[in-house]
Amino acid sequence: MEFPSKLIENAVGELAKLPGIGKKTALRLALHLLKAETETTSNLAEALAKMRFDITYCQTCHNISDTEQCSICANKLRDHATICVVSDIRDVIAIENTGQYQGTYHVLGGVISPIEGIGPGDLHIDTLLERVTAPGSEVQEVILAISPTMEGDTTAFYLSRKLRDQEGVNISTIARGIPVGGELEYADEITLGRSIVERQRQAR
Template sequence: MNFPSKLIEDAVNEISKLPGIGKKTALRLSLHLLKQDQSFATSLAQAIIDLRTRTTYCTVCHNLSDTPVCSICSSPKRDHSVICVVEDIPDVLAIENTAQYTGLYHVLGGVISPMQGIGPDNLHLDSLLRRTEVDSNKEPVREIILALPATMEGDTTAFYLSRKLKPTGVKITTIARGVPVGGELEFTDEITLGRSILTRTNYSTE
């Protein structure tokens, strides 16, 4: 690809390093930026710098945060007795977008996967166990929700966690797995369909 300017070429090369963006898309974005006011490019550049230099991780749940303790963990409106354990940060965003959950989170930072060399020591497991310890200065945790991937690695992690959490006496639950709305049974995998039958619920017309 030939460029009329070395500056444009440099911009295209950097933008195309982003996932899902090829050289042509990067060129369109670069040309779009050139048509905008300089203040737009300055604001965009500053937002990216702030994202990289000022974003941190919550010291409690390991979610992304602007402060040492994230807005979810510090909110008095959340149910601090319930913790939803997820694999990574996008899972927190997905659950939050449902507006159906009001408890806290704990981001493991991955799942146990011997094939990829990821063991329990590579995850935020110890901090989860510490959160279940009885402390007179905070509300006790009464339930841990395991919202992990429906994969062999996710199931292995859930099993490991349940064994580690059992001595705490905290109630351990897992999210329901079933046929999605609009899904056809013939295209549903056997494991999901089997679990849907085993975890069936009472039918109600109310």
């Protein structure tokens, strides 16, 4: 694609580096910004730069935070005896949006992936073990809420091996089964199989 201007070519090139955005979409976005008020662009550029350079992470759970401790870790009303281990900040947001969880989190920052060269040392696993094993730790349950992919399962397995000798700490995983509103006939065999094996007795 040839561009009539170096400026637009640069902007399109940078936009197209974003995931899921190709050259055509990038051009559409650039032309949209050109048509819109100049403030739209300056606000966007400023917000992005500010986010990237000023962002800090919670020292306890590695969640994104504007302060040294994130609002969840700093909240005394939350259940600090329960840690929900997730791979990504997006998962924290997703679980928070359910409104069903009152404990704290621990963000690993990825999953173990030998293909991508990510080992346990590249993830925030040490700090998790520290939180659980530290003398006087009040942790009673670690929930492994990691996506059930090959890498996710490997990570969960690794974590449960590391944690299982810790007395007084239960390890659990999020329930697998048929999604609410999901049709039985379209569920894959493994999910359907697990949902039958791990069936739940209804209260009378």
